[in-house]
Amino acid sequence: MRATETQEMMMRVMMLAAALLMASPVLAQPAGFAIPSGAYEGDPAHTSVTFKIEHFGLSFYTARFAKVSSKVMLDAARPEASKLEVSIDARSVRTDFPFPEKTDFDKEIGTDPKFLDGNTHPTIGFVSTKVTKTGASTADITGNLTLRGVTKPVVLKAVLNGQVANHPMMKKPVFGISATTVVRRADFGLTAFEGVLGDNVTVLIEAEYGKTAG
Helix, strand or coil, X not given: CCHHHHHHHHHHHHHHXXXXXXXXXXXXXXXXXCCCXXXXXXXXXXXXXXXXXXXXXXXXXXXXXXXXXXXXXXXXXXXXXXXXXXXXXXXXXECCCCCCCCCCHHHHHHHCCCCCCCCCCCEEEEXXXXXXXXXXXXXXXXXXXXXXXXXXXXXXXXXXXXXXXXXXXXXXXXXXXXXEEEEEHHHHCCCCXXXXXXXXXXXXXXXXXXXXXX
């Protein structure tokens, strides 16, 4: 292939890539919302809540929740006026314990009173009380976390990853966020295995929200 033909081919590829990017409905690292205000529901297929806790000072044990529902009342013009509610089934914890035939570790962590006590307090809830913008696509979401029947304030450090005005598969507005927070387990009466397990629990959240009808 001649040099001129190679250059022409490369130019065509670059032009095609540019056209695809311009045609894409996704706005990466948006400086605010460009989608309608209203009620949005979390997509369970694209939502994850995982947590990690220090173990013997050697590593961080990681687990997740399989049943999470959440909703956002979005104010696109004034994001700080938006509201977030999250509900997690405490009994849906998944640890990937390697010997389930010996111990149902998921059930133990989810229901044992030493741990999440999910039979008595099956729901872990979060309700926002304030949203504070910290950057073009970041915000602190302050709210009340209820765990094991105890309610304490926490702050989610959130990032608006992107938004789609008309999702190609869902056919509606969708946006996605990442968020993190650190919770002291002792604040919620989780004091078992002190010295073996750390007190700080890091929570990692990934979620996509689609606009509801209406």
